[in-house]
Amino acid sequence: MDAGLLLPxxxxxxxxxxxxxxxxxxxxxxxxxxxxxxxxxKPPSGLTLALEPIVVATHGTWIAASGGNADAEFTDAxxxxxxxxxxxxxxxxxxxxxxxxxxxxxxxxxxxxxxPLCHIAYHQPRFEEKWWRAYQxxxxxxxxxxxxEIGGEPxxxxxxxxHLALAPQMVRARCPRALIAQFWHIPWPNPEAFRICxxxxxxxxxxxxxxxLGFHLSYHGMNFMETLDRELAVRIDREHNLVSRPGAAGGxxxxxxxxxxxxxxxxxxxxxxxxxxxxVRELRERYARGRQLVLTVERMDYSKGIRERLEAIQRLFExxxxxxxxxxxxxxxxxxxxxxxxxRDYAAEVDHLVAEINxxxxxxxxxxxxxxxxxxxxxxxxxxxxxxxALIVSSLHDGMNLVAKEFAAAARDDAVLLxxxxxxxxxxxxxxxxxxPYAIDDFADKIAAGLEMPLEQRRERLRRLRWRVLQYxxxxxxxxxxxxxxxxxxxxxxxxxxxxxxxxxx
Numbered sequence: 001m002d003a004g005l006l007l008p009x010x011x012x013x014x015x016x017x018x019x020x021x022x023x024x025x026x027x028x029x030x031x032x033x034x035x036x037x038x039x040x041x042k043p044p045s046g047l048t049l050a051l052e053p054i055v056v057a058t059h060g061t062w063i064a065a066s067g068g069n070a071d072a073e074f075t076d077a078x079x080x081x082x083x084x085x086x087x088x089x090x091x092x093x094x095x096x097x098x099x100x101x102x103x104x105x106x107x108x109x110x111x112x113x114x115x116p117l118c119h120i121a122y123h124q125p126r127f128e129e130k131w132w133r134a135y136q137x138x139x140x141x142x143x144x145x146x147x148x149e150i151g152g153e154p155x156x157x158x159x160x161x162x163h164l165a166l167a168p169q170m171v172r173a174r175c176p177r178a179l180i181a182q183f184w185h186i187p188w189p190n191p192e193a194f195r196i197c198x199x200x201x202x203x204x205x206x207x208x209x210x211x212x213l214g215f216h217l218s219y220h221g222m223n224f225m226e227t228l229d230r231e232l233a234v235r236i237d238r239e240h241n242l243v244s245r246p247g248a249a250g251g252x253x254x255x256x257x258x259x260x261x262x263x264x265x266x267x268x269x270x271x272x273x274x275x276x277x278x279x280v281r282e283l284r285e286r287y288a289r290g291r292q293l294v295l296t297v298e299r300m301d302y303s304k305g306i307r308e309r310l311e312a313i314q315r316l317f318e319x320x321x322x323x324x325x326x327x328x329x330x331x332x333x334x335x336x337x338x339x340x341x342x343x344r345d346y347a348a349e350v351d352h353l354v355a356e357i358n359x360x361x362x363x364x365x366x367x368x369x370x371x372x373x374x375x376x377x378x379x380x381x382x383x384x385x386x387x388x389x390a391l392i393v394s395s396l397h398d399g400m401n402l403v404a405k406e407f408a409a410a411a412r413d414d415a416v417l418l419x420x421x422x423x424x425x426x427x428x429x430x431x432x433x434x435x436x437p438y439a440i441d442d443f444a445d446k447i448a449a450g451l452e453m454p455l456e457q458r459r460e461r462l463r464r465l466r467w468r469v470l471q472y473x474x475x476x477x478x479x480x481x482x483x484x485x486x487x488x489x490x491x492x493x494x495x496x497x498x499x500x501x502x503x504x505x506x
Contacts, residue, residue: 013482016179017155018060021142023106023163026052027088028068038070040085042378049378050402051160053263054478055090063145065102066094095145097138104134106163107339114162117197118186120422121303121396123342127198136166139206143170150175156485159210161185166202169209181212181485183258186399187424188220191227201231208234208245208253212485216400216424218257225255254488259424260400261477264409264469270379271386271410279380283387287370292327292451295388297381297403298395299336300373302346305394305420305437306333310353312394312443313368317361319441320448325366327451332372332384347373385410390450392418393425394437400424404432408465414458416450417465428468431461 026048031038042048055062066072066079071094075081081092097105108131116125142164146157152175159167159182168180194200204227207213215221221241228234228243235244241255270276287293298304317324333350337343351371358367376384385391391407401423408417408429419425419432426434433453435446 013058013156014486017150017153018055018058018158019146019149019155020051020055020060020062020158020160021146021164021167022048022051022062022064022160023110024048025064025067025094026055026062026092027085028066029070029074030068031070038073041068041375050260050262050474050477052088053266053474056088057475059090061091061093061149063093063095063142063149066096072096093145093149095141097141101134101137103339104128104131105138107337109135110163111337111340112342113197114165115186115303117194118162118189119303119397120187120189120193123302125196132199139164139166139170143167143174146171146178147174150178152177154178156181156482158183158481166206167209169206172209179485179489180210181214181481182207182210183214183260183481184220184224184399185216185260187217187397188215188223188227190223191230194227195230200227204228204232205245208232208243210253211251212254212256212481212488214256214258214481214484216257216259217427220399221255221257252488252492254484256481256484258477258481258484259428259472260402261469261473262402262405262409263475264405264466264473267382267406267409271382276379276383276386279383280387283384287328287330288387288389289328289365291325291366292389293387294327294329294390294392294447294451295332295384296329296392296394297332297384298334298393300333300343300347300350301336302342303396303398304333305396306331306350307346307353308396308437308440308443309392309394310350310357310369311440312437312447314357314360315440315444316447317368319444323448323451324361325363327368328366329369330372330384330388331369332376332381334375335373382406382410385415386412388412388415390416390418392447393420393423394435394443395420395423396437398423398425404429405469408462408469411462411466413462414455415462416453416458417462418446418450429465431464 024043027040027042029038030041075094079094079096081094084090084092108128113125113127113131116123154177157171157178157180159180162184168182171178171180225236225243229236232245243253243255244251284293296309313329354369354371357369361368385407393401393404395401404417404419404423404425417432418435419429420437421434433446433450435443437443
């Protein structure tokens with residue numbers, strides 16, 4: 001990978017090491033069956049797909065929780081992966097969490113408390129003390145691993161998402177010379193919604209351990225500062241988006257908006273190969289069969305609006321009967337958080353709706369909805385984008401949604417993007433067909449409008465969407481964050497970076 005292309009200003013790190021910290025690991029070693037060969041699987045998470053090119057380009061280290069059933073076979077005694085895969089040439093340390101601790105941390109507090117708390121998807125969060133204790137313990141484990149990795153040396157520590165809200169302050173206490181940034185990949189709710197969390201102050205204090213705290217949208221950053229203003233004794237400089245807490249370690253925290261993007265050039269290069277073109281022909285022969293092919297790609301999650309979209313498909317055939325037997329909806333929904341009851345119940349409901357639609361409207365060799373509820377390797381997902389006539393993103397609430405951006409890079413020149421207005425991506429992608437997933441009749445009409453859109457209008461819209469992801473790709477996102485971090489240090493300390501043991505920083 002060309003680091004100069006990915007990071008236009010690689011010197012933004014100076015000579016400091018980059019350590020990325022996340023709960024989800026960038027790849028897992030998985031064995032499907034006792035006698036099967038081990039496979040390297042990359043999760044369909046937008047977070048890991050977006051971050052990996054940055055770690056590769058900067059020769060960084062990634063610390064994450066182990067999640068593959070064969071991970072231990074490929075790691076040493078400290079959890080470092082031996083012989084990383086050729087397309088992931090960086091240092092990965094896996095942390096093994098005891099099953100009961102992981103259950104209470106991940107299934108419990110992270111996904112049954114924080115996730116629904118931050119998403120306006122009308123699913124009530126639950127708060128249990130044992131989940132909170134596990135969340136604290138796991139954040140301590142991650143912070144200790146960071147301290148072991150960098151010691152007392154200067155480093156840039158880039159923490160990811162809502163699983164590790166307490167970690168910044170814990171790392172700050174252990175590594176005072178580190179520059180700490182965190183990116184919050186999901187929305188931040190308004191203060192009234194957030195105040196139902198019993199441990200809201202502890203979470204906020206943990207996040208103020210950051211030098212820089214990033215959100216996708218300015219709106220989420222403003223919500224965060226409003227929440228701080230209500231809950232903690234802080235000073236807020238709204239003109240410069242700075243927060244300080246008198247007497248607290250860590251000094252000033254800069255709040256910024258950095259809409260995450262994708263490695264658009266890598267996606268385009270992938271889908272233009274001979275192998276990808278052959279895959280696209282096979283997908284259309286198997287799934288389109290002369291009909292329009294409409295694709296959806298997401299995790300099986302109630303915040304993604306899958307149920308609402310299925311209801312809109314039903315309404316499409318009622319209000320626009322000309323589309324019966326002329327369009328096939330392929331639904332790629334990766335199973336997610338299957339140990340959380342709300343997710344299992346939701347998946348069962350989705351399966352029931354798919355069966356009902358196919359029973360009611362299906363004829364001869366045509367089933368309106370073709371569910372692929374399984375893991376699909378990222379590069380094959382990109383081929384699906386190229387095969388599709390349209391993509392629907394129906395999220396009820398989404399911090400960004402990188403599926404929409406990947407589609408803009410990979411799709412045919414005449415493809416159509418239908419995008420929920422409740423995604424962060426909708427703020428940038430004004431050329432998409434914007435829809436309200438809660439308004440089922442209008443949603444159905446928007447699908448029909450997208451399918452019937454004139455060819456020249458399709459091409460102009462897609463051209464503009466692709467230009468946006470090429471102009472602001474994952475490299476630009478990373479450079480913006482690193483630039484903001486370095487500028488923040490300079491503004492408050494009078495130099496570009498603190499000195500290391502060998503002298504001044506570049």
